Amino acid sequence: MTAPLALEPQGDGWRLALRGDWSLAAMPGIEAQLKSLPATLKGNLICDWTQARAPGISPAWALLRRLAEAAPLTISHAGNPPHFLELLQKLHVDRHAAYSALSAEPTLERLVGKVGRWSVLQGVHARGVIVFLGRIASVVGQAFSRPGAWRLSSLVRHVHETGITAIPIVALIAFLISVIVAYLGAQQLSRFGADIFVVDLVTIATLREMGVLLTSIIVAGRSGSAFAAEIGVMQLNEETDALRAMGMNPIELLVVPRVLALVIALPLLTIIADAMGLAGGGLLSLINLHIPLPQFTARLRESLSPTTFWAGLVKAPVFAVLIAMVGTYRGMQVRDSARELGRLTTVAVVQSIFMVILADALFAVLFVQIHF
Amino acid sequence: MLDPDFNPAIRVRGLHNRFGAQIVHDGLDMEVQQHEIFGVVGGSGTGKSVLLRSILGLRRPDSGSVELYGRDVETLAAGDRNSLVQSYGVTFQNGALISSLTVAQNVQLPLREHYSLSEKTLDELAEMNLLMVGLPLDAAAKFPAQLSGGMIKRAALARALALEPKLLFLDEPTAGLDPISATAFDELLLYLHSQLRLTVVMITHDLDTLFQTCSRVGVIIDGRMISDTLPGLLKNPNPWIQEYFHGPRARAAAMESGNKSGNG
Numbered sequence: 055m056t057a058p059l060a061l062e063p064q065g066d067g068w069r070l071a072l073r074g075d076w077s078l079a080a081m082p083g084i085e086a087q088l089k090s091l092p093a094t095l096k097g098n099l100i101c102d103w104t105q106a107r108a109p110g111i112s113p114a115w116a117l118l119r120r121l122a123e124a125a126p127l128t129i130s131h132a133g134n135p136p137h138f139l140e141l142l143q144k145l146h147v148d149r150h151a152a153y154s155a156l157s158a159e160p161t162l163e164r165l166v167g168k169v170g171r172w173s174v175l176q177g178v179h180a181r182g183v184i185v186f187l188g189r190i191a192s193v194v195g196q197a198f199s200r201p202g203a204w205r206l207s208s209l210v211r212h213v214h215e216t217g218i219t220a221i222p223i224v225a226l227i228a229f230l231i232s233v234i235v236a237y238l239g240a241q242q243l244s245r246f247g248a249d250i251f252v253v254d255l256v257t258i259a260t261l262r263e264m265g266v267l268l269t270s271i272i273v274a275g276r277s278g279s280a281f282a283a284e285i286g287v288m289q290l291n292e293e294t295d296a297l298r299a300m301g302m303n304p305i306e307l308l309v310v311p312r313v314l315a316l317v318i319a320l321p322l323l324t325i326i327a328d329a330m331g332l333a334g335g336g337l338l339s340l341i342n343l344h345i346p347l348p349q350f351t352a353r354l355r356e357s358l359s360p361t362t363f364w365a366g367l368v369k370a371p372v373f374a375v376l377i378a379m380v381g382t383y384r385g386m387q388v389r390d391s392a393r394e395l396g397r398l399t400t401v402a403v404v405q406s407i408f409m410v411i412l413a414d415a416l417f418a419v420l421f422v423q424i425h426f
Numbered sequence: 427m428l429d430p431d432f433n434p435a436i437r438v439r440g441l442h443n444r445f446g447a448q449i450v451h452d453g454l455d456m457e458v459q460q461h462e463i464f465g466v467v468g469g470s471g472t473g474k475s476v477l478l479r480s481i482l483g484l485r486r487p488d489s490g491s492v493e494l495y496g497r498d499v500e501t502l503a504a505g506d507r508n509s510l511v512q513s514y515g516v517t518f519q520n521g522a523l524i525s526s527l528t529v530a531q532n533v534q535l536p537l538r539e540h541y542s543l544s545e546k547t548l549d550e551l552a553e554m555n556l557l558m559v560g561l562p563l564d565a566a567a568k569f570p571a572q573l574s575g576g577m578i579k580r581a582a583l584a585r586a587l588a589l590e591p592k593l594l595f596l597d598e599p600t601a602g603l604d605p606i607s608a609t610a611f612d613e614l615l616l617y618l619h620s621q622l623r624l625t626v627v628m629i630t631h632d633l634d635t636l637f638q639t640c641s642r643v644g645v646i647i648d649g650r651m652i653s654d655t656l657p658g659l660l661k662n663p664n665p666w667i668q669e670y671f672h673g674p675r676a677r678a679a680a681m682e683s684g685n686k687s688g689n690g
Contacts, residue, residue, distance in 0.1 A: 077590075078590050081543060081547070082541055082542055082543060085543060085544060085547050110590050111554075111590055111622070112551050115554045116550060119550050137621070138621055140621070141558070141622070142554075145554060145557045145558060152557070152562060153563065389571070390571030391525035391569060392525050393526040
């Protein structure tokens, strides 16, 4: 195969013979050859297209760009040059004009600008969250004087979707985790002959922490993502704009029913998770530690303080509000593209799980301080 | 290999397409010569997009043959089929730019797929294609969602041109554009058509575009195609064609194009 380029001196300048396949398909080879041209060339240069086969516009552009870098050079074309050279020369002029119009900012200004934009963006973001909270509060406030704003049918649908359909998975996971905790606990405690304290371990862990925390994490994964995706798609289809244009409030229609539904559903799911957790502990105690059920329930009553159950349950509505608000807020933020939808749905799940765990930590400290 | 100078560039014979009981194409014939701009018109639901999909091989017709450059699309071997796909460019109605990629990355996408080129060269080529369709250089780093309708159409054209096709298919290239952007797009198309020696097949409802750019027009009526030059079609007695080309909008467009050619 002949090399696509041959540079030879001619008179007071150069003659560049272009040979062989010069179509787009030969571009990788041509690209490599162009790199081997000397960095600077002077004088006149004649591009001879006589032996170039099927010249393509992309290789020709790469050639012209490479030669322009090697200035000062006067370029002319010979030997039946391709028809699009005129277009390329025009593009070359356009390119110069376009670049001189784009004045590059100095590095320092760009850096300061970046920091500034980021800070402003954080401010705008924080304001957005507060405005969102305010809008929800105002809708809920109005709803007390205007019962139509409660959107009962929507509320019922969301309780069904976030609550009732989640029962099997929540029940199963609460049961299994509780069995695991009891099993591992039994192995440790039986070494001291303190098998019976497995009951205390399971009850307190399930009722105070694990029931509500596991349920919240499952619900954040199931419903938080669903909220963000549903509302996000509506944003992409301009459905929320259509609602606004018809004088309806998307916060009232889309956000508040979801928040309220989760506030109703999550505590109920937590109660189911608590019950299943205790059942799992009871079953393992029976099979593994041979503690009969009446003894298990008796010990259970002793280990409970009046507040143990409530210390878990009281957290559920708070977690519900966090999950629902993060999900719906991220959904309302979706703009423009399918990628944004995916990104914000992921953000919604990650952030709501993080918020739930953070809130749980705060509750733990609070409950210790007030001896709850 | 395909012969890019074969005439006619496209030949469709006896095309039948049906969806259930609904017959879309009933023995449609169509021929597109080299270096012409061929417009396809027809009422809604007459199968313009189906015809395009059949020609591109995106839909297998129920019967009939489609030849590009004298080669039957259906019986092509895989290698030839690949070079055929690279020999045409397509723009879809809504641009169909990949929304997660920037404009420059969209243009580079087919180049990256078919050739192994350095990043510098890819950037240069993306720049060339964007300049060619008249997009500003700062559009390169933007995402499709950040572009206006006219810019999306231009970016889609830049992507369609990236593999240096000889044949260009445009599905409603000026739909949804304001008249100024649409006219600018027509002018761009005419300029590129002459500079790059393209053969263009264009589905359009835009009568201005039709009168400004097309050398011949094919009208789909009752599953068949009547193709002729515009003056020829204006004299055609078919009632649908009469209504189409002699309605108030068509008269205005024809008058404008007549004035332009009269003055120029």
